[in-house]
Amino acid sequence: MNRNSLRKAAPAAALVLAFGLSACGAANESDSGASTGGADQVSGTLNAGGSSAQEAAIAAWKKNFQTANPDATVNYDPVGSGGGREQFLAGGYVLAGSDAYLSDEELATAKETCKSDVVEVPVYVSPIAVVYNLKDVKELNLAPKTIGAIFEGKITSWDDAAIKADNPDATLPSTKITPVHRSDDSGTTKNFTDYLDQASDGGWSGGVIETWPIKGGEAAEGTSGVIAAVKSGEGTIGYADESQAGDLGQAKVKVGDEFTAATPEAAAKILDSSKTLEGRAATDIAIDVDRKSTASGVYPIVLASYQIACQTYDDKATADLVKAWLTYIASSDGQSAAGDSAGSAPLTSDFGTKVQAAIETISAA
The missing domain is CATH 3.40.190.10 (Periplasmic binding protein-like II)
Structure with a gap:
């Protein structure tokens, strides 16, 4: 290769x-x-x-x-x-x-x-950002397994123990989590689920797909639709091209022992391997993107x-x-x-x- x-x-x-x-x-x-x-x-x-x-x-x-x-x-x-x-x-x-x-x-x-x-x-x-709408939670860290479990519907509350473990200083509410996914056939979905499939350690079992396979949550068409849906609901979380995330919260993703933000520079680094x-x-x-990298400064959810x-x-x-x-x-x-x-x-x-x-x-x- x-x-x-x-x-x-x-x-x-x-x-x-x-x-x-x-x-x-x-x-x-x-x-x-x-x-x-x-x-x-x-x-x-x-x-x-x-x-x-x-x-x-x-x-x-x-x-x-x-x-x-x-x-x-x-x-x-x-x-x-x-x-x-x-x-x-x-x-x-x-x-x-x-x-x-x-x-x-x-x-x-x-x-x-x-x-x-x-x-x-x-x-x-470009990086695919994990965007969220949670009042008073300005910073959020999420491990790959936790992200997979959230989008599969296994973790349903923002004060879940798995989320607390990576955010010990945050005041997490008991608000219900509403995952937002693409309703259309989407390459962004394919890249996102490829990451979940490779890196979530069993948190996600839906495979690598372009059409969302999990029932529940909220569906929205296109990148702009996902952003609009996350903005309109408290407790929502979605995935979208970082360039269109606007003022929504963006989770840092655990890579190795660090939590890395979705930036173009960090996204580019994943392609080195x-x-x-x-x-x-x-x-x-x-x-063939390497989603399992543990290198410092790398952001693996990239398209x-x-x-x-x-x-x-x-x-x-x-x-x-x-x-x-x-x-x-x-x-x-x-x-x-x-x-x-x-x-x-x-x-x-x-x-x-x-x-x-x-x-x-x-x-x-």
Whole structure:
């Protein structure tokens, strides 16, 4: 397996030099900070959708990209990762955003739809925060087993002994716990339950899933829906992209002997020990995240969110548009824009070079 590091962001100049400045691939600078995908501007309409976790980053990317390419329009519908992949596989979207990589079955379908390999690249790396609404409890520590038991419905009160054990100085009320989960097929759910499955030591028995399997609690659609539901109810707890947590409380998660907050820097560190899946094309950079790390300063509940495209399109205009879009969002400028707007962790120079190499292969049939 190849090891991919997503450490702290490298200087922008080094990243741009690493990419090179080829005609259609490398990220060119412009007054807006967006790549035009080469010396010439691109045009046309790019219809895409999927991950709602990427929504804030997409808004910044669209603004910069369309400013640099005034004849190009990017339409992105945050229908959730499952919906995005479904529409991409059916040919409804030319590109999808997803917080989970394609399954083996989906990959086979994608190759038939694309009539080529796929380009599946992580471009948005962000922590998934465990958000809560509990009056007068400003700080909260939770162990993985406790988090699993809360979301499975085994721990039902905020003054439970397991929660008290990790919060000896907090005044915990007897308020009922209301777990809030996604109602739609969600890559965020898949990443969250992957963490629970690996790290909760039996606290969670629901497996790794995109559709919530446990009855009870409260269901909400999309990241914004989860945030709204947690805000509206005392004693609620949920999981969502940290960039959209707002003023909700965020639990620190036990990693080794420490409790670590959900920050982009801590999220990026978990990928230092993660690996790419074996047996896939070089353009398919699917990451197997190490959720059991006990390293200091690491936050393990993280999503590596992907943009998924065909390696080959029927016409040159579509291929150029998709290629230019991906080139920009994976560039130092694009990653900086996502960090500023959504608090994500920028790709490093080495990893960014690998991502750009995959994007560079996109062409017309």
